[in-house]
Amino acid sequence: MLKGGCNLNNRQNELLRLIVETYIKTVKPVGSKSLVKKLKCSSATIRNDMAYLESLGYLEKTHISSGRVPSETGYKYYVDNLMKPKELTGDEVLKLQTILNNKDLVISDAIVKCMEIISDITNYTSIVLGKDSDNNTLKQVSIVPIDDKKIVAVVVTNTGHVENKQSNIPEAISMDEMIKACELINRKLVGTKLSDINSKLEYEIKPIIASQIKAYERVMDFFYDAFNDFNVKNSDIFFQGKTNILKQPEYDSPEKIKNMIGKLENMDLIKKIETDDKDVNIFIGEENKFDPNVTVIRTSYNIDGEEGTIAIIGPKRMEYDKVVTLLNYLKNYIER
Template sequence: MLTNRQLQILQVIVDDFVTSAQPVGSRQISKKDWITFSPATIRNEMADLEELGFLEKTHTSSGRVPSEKGYRFYVDHLLQPQIMSADEVTQIHSMFKTQIVEAEQLIRESANILSELTTYTTILLGPDVQKHKVKRFQIVPLSEQSAVAIIVTDNGHVENRLLTLPPAFSPSDIEKMVNILNERLIGVSLHDLHRKLEVEALAVLKQHVRTADDVIQSLIGISSGQNEGKIYYGGKTNMLNQPEFHDLNKVRMLMELMEKESQLQSLFKPNNTGIQIRIGSENNHLAMENCSVITASFLVGEEQHGSIAIIGPTRMDYQRVVTILDIMSRGLTNALSQRND
């Protein structure tokens, strides 16, 4: 267990290194108003903290920087949420008061605001699209031979598919089909849409529309996407502004990871509710060994959920990010739940 003096020194080193990105020395610590012990005592304590694995010594300075173990201890035992300015709180809350109808647009805007407020990269994983339920079905003719089938879900998600219409498929046929599909499909999840189309809707449609079979076979592919939520980015290149990522190889690996959506799904989806923090090697990915990831989940109604991930260097401003993420996740949950009612 660390002594109170060691706890104070560790906290000062983490806080100062987060701000300056420069190693912290004993003289710098001794100048703090609340530090009452001498530089010599501080140096001894820093040496002990280094021996215990909480600090590391750089090659270019006599100062110390936090180790991954040091950050983990800081996050678990010393972290205090930051008090945000009234303007920043207003900026977040004002977004939820705007007349944004579609959930996807609200999530996209949230990603942008988070990246602006934190200066880090934001990734939002939207709710599992396959759990969305059909709210409205439309077929919009483009010509005598083609049309666009559109499905709008209860969360504002839109799926569409270009259809080839059979010869002599009349506007009245389209109208009959749309009416039947809306009668049979409203409230059905995209996950169950294939089965409903094949088992229930097709039989009814054949009774009323002579050439419905060909059109239905095209419609069956309308929700054939992966059973995963959409990914929204904010400040995708913000990491390039961090001194830790002036190494082009580190940047390349991180940018390549950003393009692999399946890996992002598993990396950044929280295991449970609440704020979670993974530091460096805890991310179990080479591209993320110099990064920290802070995640939180948000709800859409009673069943669906998405997640927010803030990616920054291990020298992340944990206090600020945790506070912003907590406000944003609760705000998103409230806003999306209201839109889902």
């Protein structure tokens, strides 16, 4: 007996697989006549099997056709028992590897760009959720001179994430004063959560620097900008193809579109997609916490301590085999 509790025979399994995959491609109810040649049996036999699959809750009738469409239960049975891995094309592999082999990209940027490619390939919405940077702590901040006028602030977190902020040396401030301020920040703020940095800069660091450096406000502005820039760049949610899902036939009314836009803009709701599970998991309809009318396919990644979630949001009529293969490929490549 296959997963799902009902013992279908080989023909019925093949019939259900064909109906699911045909409907995914055509978005049209599937009738018995279109399946006769593929199944090599009579239309009457197929109709009887369709009626049986409908009685089990795997198929549904529509009001506009005598054909059937997969139900949510049918999609789940297909994913658990009938879906076969789908190979990537050479062009798809090349596009992903071009990004992944680019040594000029940090891994977090490479992941976001790869998810953009996956979104383009599938025409679904992709999301990258990094671990919330606010929970990271400061390990070190350093000042590196580029020339007489420019410096770089290098912020390093306890997870090993590094961000650079280049700027002009504040007017009327010497390099020695900048280094002195940087050393003070390291003494006082190493181990502080990034979410608490700004308040500590204001109430603990600023009074000390004000007593030592005449143009202290310019020094403080430099460090405010460095940490604010870090937090902006490390916003933990990245969308690619955000409007792709709205182009799907399921979103055929202003009300449906408005509802989905509202959910995509609800960051608390989006964060519910986050996972620590190492497998690629599929959540169809009511199984996901985001929206009962969609499917969410997601997995986690961990590269040298940098953790996050990659996910695809699409209709329940999703090309499951393709999306699972793409996410598995990306996850396995970056974690190898």
